[in-house]
Structure formats: C-alpha cells, structure tokens
Amino acid sequence: DMAETSDHHQGMSKPTERNAYVLPHRIDSYRSVVVDDALEDISPGNFQERLETSLDVWRLQGRRGVFLKLAIQQAGLIPIAVRLGFSFHHASKSGRNLVLTIWLPKDRPNNLPSGPTHFVGVAGVVMRGDGKILLVQEKSGPSARSKIWKLPGGLAEPRESIEEAVLREVLEETGVETKFVALTSVINLKPRKGNVARGGRSDLFCTCLLKSLQAYPTLSLQENEIKDAK
Amino acid sequence: DMAETSDHHQGMSKPTERNAYVLPHRIDSYRSVVVDDALEDISPGNFQERLETSLDVWRLQGRRGVFLKLAIQQAGLIPIAVRLGFSFHHASKSGRNLVLTIWLPKDRPNNLPSGPTHFVGVAGVVMRGDGKILLVQEKSGPSARSKIWKLPGGLAEPRESIEEAVLREVLEETGVETKFVALTSVINLKPRKGNVARGGRSDLFCTCLLKSLQAYPTLSLQENEIKDAK
Incomplete structure (x- = not known):
C-alpha cells in the first residue's frame, strides 16, 4: 500500500x-x-x-x-x-x-458512519394449548416496582436476529421452548432523557408471535431476573 | 439520597x-x-x-x-x-x-445493559406511476466499484423509527417525496469480520414499500453520495 x-x-x-x-x-x-x-x-x-x-x-x-x-x-x-x-x-x-x-479531508464533509445506533428489544407472545398467553413479572427495574405483568423478552445481542433473540429470551426467562411464527409489530421506543445507559439511542421493539413446542409447558424461571410467570 | x-x-x-x-x-x-x-x-x-x-x-x-x-x-x-x-x-x-x-456487587453477576447493539438499515421500494422501481448507484463504498444498482436507503439515525429513516433517506438520495405503505422484510445482516467501523454489530436491514407522492417524480440526486438514479 x-x-x-x-x-x-x-x-x-x-x-x-x-x-x-x-x-x-x-x-x-x-x-x-x-x-x-x-x-x-x-x-x-x-x-x-x-x-x-x-x-x-x-x-x-x-x-x-x-x-x-x-x-x-x-x-x-x-x-x-x-x-x-x-x-x-x-x-x-x-x-x-x-x-x-x-x-482527514479538509475540503469534504465527514461522511463516516456513526457507531451502533439502536438497541433491538424483543418480546414474545407465546400461544399455549389453553389459549392463554405467557406473562412474567420482573425482579428488578422500573416494572418490578409497579408489579406489571409483561411479555417475556429483552434486548437482542449484537449479532442476533430478532428471531434468535426472542426464542433465547423466552427460553431464558421462562424455560419454555418455542418456535417463531411471525413478527407482529415493530415500534420505535425513543430513549428517555437522562437515561445515560441508553445513550440517546432508540429501542426498536419487536413483538413476535411464538408457539410453544409443548401445549402445556412446565415453567422454569430465570433466578436473577424473573419473579413470577403465568 | x-x-x-x-x-x-x-x-x-x-x-x-x-x-x-x-x-x-x-x-x-x-x-x-x-x-x-x-x-x-x-x-x-x-x-x-x-x-x-x-x-x-x-x-x-x-x-x-x-x-x-x-x-x-x-x-x-x-x-x-x-x-x-x-x-x-x-x-x-x-x-x-x-x-x-x-x-459494584462482588456477589452477583453483572447484569448491566450493554451499549447500543445494532445498526438499523432501511431501503425503500418506491412505486412509480409506470410500475417501475426507483434505483440508485452510489459514488463510494463497495457497491460503487461494482456499479451495482440498488434501492435507495441507508442507516437510521439513533432516534429515528424505520418509517422516518426510510422517508428521509429516499428524499435525501433522490429528491423523491414518498409515503410509507408497509414494512416488507426485516433481515439481520451480521457484520463482516475486520469491519472495525461496524464494531461487530449487526445491521437490522428493513425493506419498506413506499409510494411516490407524484406519479412521475423529478429526480434530484444527493451530490456527495449518489452517482445516478433511474
């Protein structure tokens, strides 16, 4: 060179x-x-x-x-x-x-790509044999204080696809093995002001329809993060 | 406190x-x-x-x-x-x-969220009155050397939704004003090894169907990035 x-x-x-x-x-x-x-x-x-x-x-x-x-x-x-x-x-x-x-060029505007721009969040709607949807309560974070029941899910890892991430998060949090059916919604969650950990980056939040491999799966909760599931 | x-x-x-x-x-x-x-x-x-x-x-x-x-x-x-x-x-x-x-805790595993994990890439399929699809050739980057014709698009800004990003990119690159019709595909492009600028983060690449506000829009190309469009 x-x-x-x-x-x-x-x-x-x-x-x-x-x-x-x-x-x-x-x-x-x-x-x-x-x-x-x-x-x-x-x-x-x-x-x-x-x-x-x-x-x-x-x-x-x-x-x-x-x-x-x-x-x-x-x-x-x-x-x-x-x-x-x-x-x-x-x-x-x-x-x-x-x-x-x-x-380096002094005569041309900087057009270098920025660093990573987004978080990708995933949540799974898990259909069970009784038509009920799997929900969890978290142990920590803002949703723990208000005791909200929510869809299992979390943040995708840097190399993961939406499908990989949602199957992994549901399995980690609830022990339930699922298969991917469809991406049902994608919304852009803008970062709250002052949330330094998010660094002003949006969370592209993807909700996915999943099907449990067993009609009536046994739940096995993630010890550090999940307080309850139903 | x-x-x-x-x-x-x-x-x-x-x-x-x-x-x-x-x-x-x-x-x-x-x-x-x-x-x-x-x-x-x-x-x-x-x-x-x-x-x-x-x-x-x-x-x-x-x-x-x-x-x-x-x-x-x-x-x-x-x-x-x-x-x-x-x-x-x-x-x-x-x-x-x-x-x-x-x-800080010595007795519990680190569960802090990582930094931003993904790039979000967008591309627009712009339907025109003659049924033809808008394509561009870039001035720089790998696709410039092979003279590929591609869908207009680019990377989303950190706070942008997919819809906002694709309308902006198509307008910037081609001067064509469009409206959003549908998100047609989302694929996970894993980073190539050694691409330091990407830092090992995937590009969640979203293709969107758009409709031109004018059936036969006049093209106005982005000077720094776009060599040609048709």
Whole structure:
C-alpha cells in the first residue's frame, strides 16, 4: 500500500524513514485507514509522534477516515489521540476496546458512519394449548416496582436476529421452548432523557408471535431476573 | 439520597467529610449510579481519590452499576477510571462524550445493559406511476466499484423509527417525496469480520414499500453520495 502511493511523497524529506514510522494499518473497503490490534508494542512516549506523522502521510495519500482501536490496557493513549483531533466512535461489546475516529479531508464533509445506533428489544407472545398467553413479572427495574405483568423478552445481542433473540429470551426467562411464527409489530421506543445507559439511542421493539413446542409447558424461571410467570 | 443511607456508614470514620467527597451523582431507575455532566470543575489531581472514595461509599450503599460520562476535554480522566476498574460502555452520537461503567456487587453477576447493539438499515421500494422501481448507484463504498444498482436507503439515525429513516433517506438520495405503505422484510445482516467501523454489530436491514407522492417524480440526486438514479 505504501509503495502504491510513494510518488506522492517527493516533496517530503526522507520518505522511507517517514513511512517506516507510520503506524501499522490497513485500508478498509470505504478507503478508510484502520489501526487495530497491532499496537501492542507501542509506548506512549513515541505514540504521539508516530500518530502525528501517520496522519500527515494519510492526508497526503487522500485517505478519508481513520479508525483507531485501542485496548483498555492502552487507555493512556486515548488523551494523546484526542489531542490530535480524534473523537470517540464506539466501545466493543466486551467494554475492553475503544474505537476512536478522525476525518482527514479538509475540503469534504465527514461522511463516516456513526457507531451502533439502536438497541433491538424483543418480546414474545407465546400461544399455549389453553389459549392463554405467557406473562412474567420482573425482579428488578422500573416494572418490578409497579408489579406489571409483561411479555417475556429483552434486548437482542449484537449479532442476533430478532428471531434468535426472542426464542433465547423466552427460553431464558421462562424455560419454555418455542418456535417463531411471525413478527407482529415493530415500534420505535425513543430513549428517555437522562437515561445515560441508553445513550440517546432508540429501542426498536419487536413483538413476535411464538408457539410453544409443548401445549402445556412446565415453567422454569430465570433466578436473577424473573419473579413470577403465568 | 445520602441522608437516606447515612446509617450505613457508622463503621466509617468521619462519614460527613467522606460523603462530601463523593462525586456529584444521581440514581437511575435501575438503582445504578450516574455521574454525568457535573464533572467540569474536577481536576485530574483529585479525581482518582474522589472516584476511589465514591466507589467505596456506593458499594456500602449496595449500589449496582456506575455509569461515568466524561467529555472529550476530560480524556485525561479516562486512564484513571480504567485503573479503578471501569470498562468502556458507549460513545455519544457526537463522539464528544464517552460513558464508562463498573459493576459494584462482588456477589452477583453483572447484569448491566450493554451499549447500543445494532445498526438499523432501511431501503425503500418506491412505486412509480409506470410500475417501475426507483434505483440508485452510489459514488463510494463497495457497491460503487461494482456499479451495482440498488434501492435507495441507508442507516437510521439513533432516534429515528424505520418509517422516518426510510422517508428521509429516499428524499435525501433522490429528491423523491414518498409515503410509507408497509414494512416488507426485516433481515439481520451480521457484520463482516475486520469491519472495525461496524464494531461487530449487526445491521437490522428493513425493506419498506413506499409510494411516490407524484406519479412521475423529478429526480434530484444527493451530490456527495449518489452517482445516478433511474
């Protein structure tokens, strides 16, 4: 990749030394620079200098965005990246990595995609043989105080489809094995102001019709979350 | 809030001094501690001590999670929070704030919700008077290289519903005003490995049937993103 663009560097002194100093990276399919797991042996001492040089080189190469992924052990590098103009993009699912980003072109608006935008919530309407619907009471959270009976469900995991998520949540909360029948509604629950955990992201709440594999299933409640079911 | 729980602190010396030292915070509806925009006047010098004391007090109070929101100007505090056990939770939409989190109870598993889990993608099938479907070619990204004709669409903004997002994207990309008819399919596009910008999150891709407000609309293409439409 550096060879391909070395003719851009004729105005610079010692382009080879300079290029050797560029942080290890790859180019993604949107022509952005990705600096990820290869930063293990970089000391905070020379990180600032190398990142500064790298940004200069990538600008000369006409690169667009830079995604910089830092492990939590490298948290000391975050203030350095921020000083050089990076913003926060997203945290990994594990919370052990942070991706920061910067937009390089000065003559074009930033069109990098944002971080994940939504939560996906799922709820299952489980039809039983007696025509009754399975309901649960939660142990904690706002619905526990008001003792609301609600459809079993919860938040989808990052890689899950709606179908996978609703079958898993119903099984976890109630022990009932079901099959998916239909997606019956999708509504957008906007975040409440001040709910920091939600970070201003909507919950795309999907209600699904499910059928119990057994007409009269035995309930087995999730110990941490579910107080009762019927 | 401190008054309510002051009787828990009888074993501690100088509980009042100690409590005054606790970082400004509030308790959310899931019994978690939220420390947000009130940190402006805290210096890195005493942040570590105050955060350490705060965590001790919150543990004694039986609090569960702590959400700590730092502005990008306070990036120097991130390594301190990480040293005390915090993980990354999510970045704000603007990229100018980072939320970190820690789980306090030592005898119960962490059940804090994760950060936003999904992207929501939308695409519009726009019916015109001649029965033809509106298609676009993008200027950049993987589909530009293969010159694919595709449905107009894109990613939903964090607060948008599917309906709002698809009407906006079609209007932005093509200039065509439409009304929503039906959600016709929802599929889960799992992230490609190594796509750092997606951070391992799925794209819940929603195709919607739309009807053009004019039978034969005039096209007006988005300059930055759309190369052609038909």
